Amino acid sequence: MGLTVLSGPSGVGKGTVVAAVRRLFPDVWVSVSVTTREPRPGETEGVEYHFVDRDQFERMVKDDEFVEHAEFAGNSYGTPRAPLERRLAAGLPALLEIELQGARQVRAAMPASRFVFLAPPSWDELVRRLTGRGTEAPEVVARRLERARVELAAEKEFDAVVVNDDVEVAASRLVSLMTTE
Ligand SMILES: Nc1nc2c(ncn2[C@@H]2O[C@H](COP(=O)(O)OP(=O)(O)O)[C@@H](O)[C@H]2O)c(=O)[nH]1
Numbered sequence: 001m002g003l004t005v006l007s008g009p010s011g012v013g014k015g016t017v018v019a020a021v022r023r024l025f026p027d028v029w030v031s032v033s034v035t036t037r038e039p040r041p042g043e044t045e046g047v048e049y050h051f052v053d054r055d056q057f058e059r060m061v062k063d064d065e066f067v068e069h070a071e072f073a074g075n076s077y078g079t080p081r082a083p084l085e086r087r088l089a090a091g092l093p094a095l096l097e098i099e100l101q102g103a104r105q106v107r108a109a110m111p112a113s114r115f116v117f118l119a120p121p122s123w124d125e126l127v128r129r130l131t132g133r134g135t136e137a138p139e140v141v142a143r144r145l146e147r148a149r150v151e152l153a154a155e156k157e158f159d160a161v162v163v164n165d166d167v168e169v170a171a172s173r174l175v176s177l178m179t180t181e
């Protein structure tokens, strides 16, 4: 009942599944990451992310304010340490949605955590989702697809795999994995 880490390739639907978890299971606590990426339309400071500039991010790294942090497609992302530690110290479950390098850092630092891989129903469906979102320029999509190939190969490092076919089914599977021993 401690920490669950959700990872998976860009475009598989991690953000969508986590949004469904927030909606259907409002008691589940989800860590809010810090990023240097620009907010997308509809994103709100403090909800999807805390948006900071590079200097602020670097200062937070130096001050050891992150449990883990990584570069992804030209931006930095990190998990704030203090709120997560407060949550876990109280014996309550917590969910992180992070990319592969971060998941590996958490595995090294907190090996008792549960690692869940969100997988696409197929490669073609992954390409469709990543292209269909329409929020990134073509070269950014290409960079993310390249990265997705590497991330798909890491599936076997994870404790459990959830296929994101239906969003609500995937959200329910994730939450039941979080709450079973
Ligand atoms: N290591 C790490 N990765 C993160 C963190 N927050 C988000 N990510 C990952 O960064 C990647 C890019 O996120 P984002 O820019 O929101 O794009 P999207 O996930 O493709 O919608 C995704 O794989 C996220 O899971 C974090 O705090 N640490």
Ligand SMILES: Nc1ncnc2c1ncn2[C@@H]1O[C@H](COP(=O)(O)OP(=O)(O)O)[C@@H](O)[C@H]1O
Pocket (backbone or CB within 6 Å): 008, 009, 010, 011, 012, 013, 014, 015, 016, 017, 129, 130, 132, 133, 164, 165, 166, 167
């Ligand atoms: N189960 C699903 N079925 C169909 N489309 C999905 C599903 N889950 C997510 N999507 C769509 O796929 C795209 C990528 O989802 P997103 O949550 O942004 O992925 P990630 O956070 O993993 O990069 C979005 O357009 C989203 O609406």
